[in-house]
Amino acid sequence: MLLVCGAFCAAATDVKVVEEIVAKVNNEIITRGELDRERKQAEARFRAQGLSGQRLADAMKEFEKGLLRDRVDNMLLVQKGKELSINVDSDVSKFLADMQLRSKIGDPEKFQQMIREQLGMPFEDYKAELRNQYLTRRVIGQEVSSRIHVPQAEVQKYYAEHKTEFVRKERVFLQEILISTQGKKPEEASALEKKAKGIVARARKGEKFDNLVRDFSEADSAQNGGFLDPYERGSLDKRIEDLVFIQGRNYVTDPIRVSGGFLILKVVEKHNAGQATLEEVEDEINNKLFMPRFEPEIRKFLTRLRMDAFLEIKEGYTDTAAAPGKDTRWRDPAMLKPATVTKEEVANRTRHRRLLWLIPIPGTKVAVKTPSSSKG
Secondary structure, eight states, X not given: OOOOSSHHHHTOTTOOEEEEEEEEETTEEEEHHHHHHHHHHHHHHHHHTTOOHHHHHHHHHHHHHHHHHHHHHHHHHHHHHHHTTXXXXXXXXXXXXXXXXXXXXXXXXXXXXHHHHHHSSOHHHHHHHHHHHHHHHHHHHHHTGGGOOOOHHHHHHHHHHOGGGGEEOOEEEEEEEEEEOTTOOGGGHHHHHHHHHHHHHHHHTTOOHHHHHHHHOOSGGGGGTTBOOOEETTSSOHHHHHHHTTSOTTXXXXXXXXXXXXXXXXXXXXXOSEEOOHHHHHHHHHHHHHHHHXXXXXXXXXXXXXXXXXXXXXXXXXXXXXXXXXXXXXXXXGGSSOSEEEHHHHHHSOOOOOOGGGSOOTTOOOOOOOOGGGGO
């Protein structure tokens, strides 16, 4: 039986150790088991991406470098959000409500069961993870991003010096709604076409297309708001191409009969062939110039949080973003928290993170799968 040394051990002879604490961050802890689980999850993701052998080993080695750093970063950001009394409950509720609508599971209990089955974790744990992610995003936005400004003169200068980056082929950006006829009887098609026409009428009257996608679309892309990858001229079915390339932004097509049902398309954006104007690419340039400013600023902010925090790292573990000059050596565990935790303590803590990448979470990019129906 492994116990903490000193007087604490003498008083805990009946304790069974189940976890080892490797870091203390203010009033919270990071355990070896949590890091091990994240390693396994990372390896599973890399293998799913086709990595193996030396490439897998190299990817895991790079991941290891930032493992403890990232856990400390996230913990400090969440703690800062709570200190600032930032409330993200409405954001979490809205996200879950939208997610439930997209899943087309009306019963809340069945929806929560779907979460449990897909993630292998309690619904409340997933909800807590969402809350933490919204919280960290709000803290970063409020304390870092909002204080970074890219002067318009720099945007103009970048455009003038990099014009060749913005020579475009003609392409169109689309959103889709699919009213499926799969498994339907032929006599039901007219009713489904009428339904599709009703949706088009609502969109043309000004109803938000995003909401119509959420409520009606049966395409795979509905999980991503109905947005499709951009299409260059010549890559679409001719009858669809002739409709969307001659129209302007926000145009909504009549229902188009395709093999899988009735397709409704909205023109979100168009790029004409040739040199893009500054106005067309201004946001893109802003992003290019913002990130080099953002990365050092977020690291400075996290270093300040480390300097102000009670932070201890166990020997053998490294925080690669440690604040210069700050002593984070492990102290006498009997004076603070034990170096191990019991089964009961683990049960009382927020449960460990699982494979959150299986279900969309705020801020993530879902790979858009273009349904075959949109190809005609």
